[in-house]
Amino acid sequence: MLLSIRHETTYRYTAPLTYTIQQLRLSPRAEPHQQVRSWHVATAGRRNAFLDAFGNLGHMLTITGQHDEVRILAGGTVSVEPLDRGRLPGTDAMSPLVFTVPTRLTEPDEQIAAFAARHMPSGGRSASLLALAEAIRASVDYRTGATEVTTPASHALQLGQGVCQDHAHLFLSCCHVHGIPARYVSGYIDPGETEHAASHAWVDAWVEEADFSGWVSIDVTHARYAGDAYCRLAIGRDYDSAAPVRGVRHGGGTESLSVRVGVSPIVS
Structure with missing residues (x-):
């Protein structure tokens, strides 16, 4: 596209x-x-x-x-070329372990640890990661103005409201609980018929599966794999490093x- x-x-x-x-x-x-x-x-x-x-x-x-x-x-x-189930082609020089380090915005607390255990019991497989995105979307309503860019994942989960960066931070925090590499992505999306903004944030998570080892890109806000409607600007550990x-x-x-x-x- x-x-x-x-x-x-x-x-x-x-x-x-x-x-x-x-x-x-x-x-x-x-x-x-x-x-x-x-x-x-x-x-x-x-x-x-x-x-x-x-x-x-x-x-x-x-x-x-x-x-x-x-x-x-x-x-x-x-x-932008289509992606097969969000799988990013190519290899990175940087170790995925760089993206297992929590930050101020993604540090998990007890509530997040319990949420991750409940909604992501089978670890870092694509289906499990997508199920986690669906749980986050159901638990944190999309509400413009409910949070700030400085709001940590723990507060967004307690509030039950947020926007795309809150969904991304909560996903990253749950991955940190399980030791799964995951990174923040800032960029743009063709919003199509949705009401969401064209400026967007989503995540990449590392998976080890029988037919694929690498990054899978997931739009947590829409609980789906990212594809050719997404333009990637920057990656980082959280919003602060990719703003x-x-x-x-x-x-x-x-x-x-x-x-x-x-x-x-x-x-x-």
Whole structure:
């Protein structure tokens, strides 16, 4: 599938800023099943490209001098091949054991340990992982504004509400209980007829099965395997290490944020 993507992020401030620095992970990953046909990132200020520890292409953005707005525009076209039951082709140089380490956002507590034992008794097989996603979707209702990007998995489970990053964090936390490698994925999805946003988060989990050993990509929010409607931006241990935009500023007063994302298939 060929996807056309446009992502506009605008920060506005009630007072002038003197300095802005942001890490941008807004460039799709080059992977065996995903090829970037064209892509651009446009901002004011200065951008320096970098490759992080997880192989994500990013840019360090710095803006100096007085400004009261930061606008970031990213977009282009990406070709994504279908996946067989979410199985990602190719091999990674990085050991999957890197993704068994809990973080502040994915640290399991007693409630999560009990949830993982109840809904994932047979360990890291594809069917079991998909069943876990279904249990998370049933236990944590999708509710925009119910949580923040700083909300840990344990709180989202207690609240019973959250969004895609909460579903992903809870899935990762349950995998940590069983020692199963699992990683966070940020990116875009062609939402089709659903009401969910085109900016999305899901997971990859490591499986060892008779006919396959490797990463399986699972959309926890929709309780299904990821496929050719998904464009991968970044991977990490959690949102913090794969966030599309993160940064700090000097000055600015009160901040308001506007994000507009559009994803649509291109029919040849």
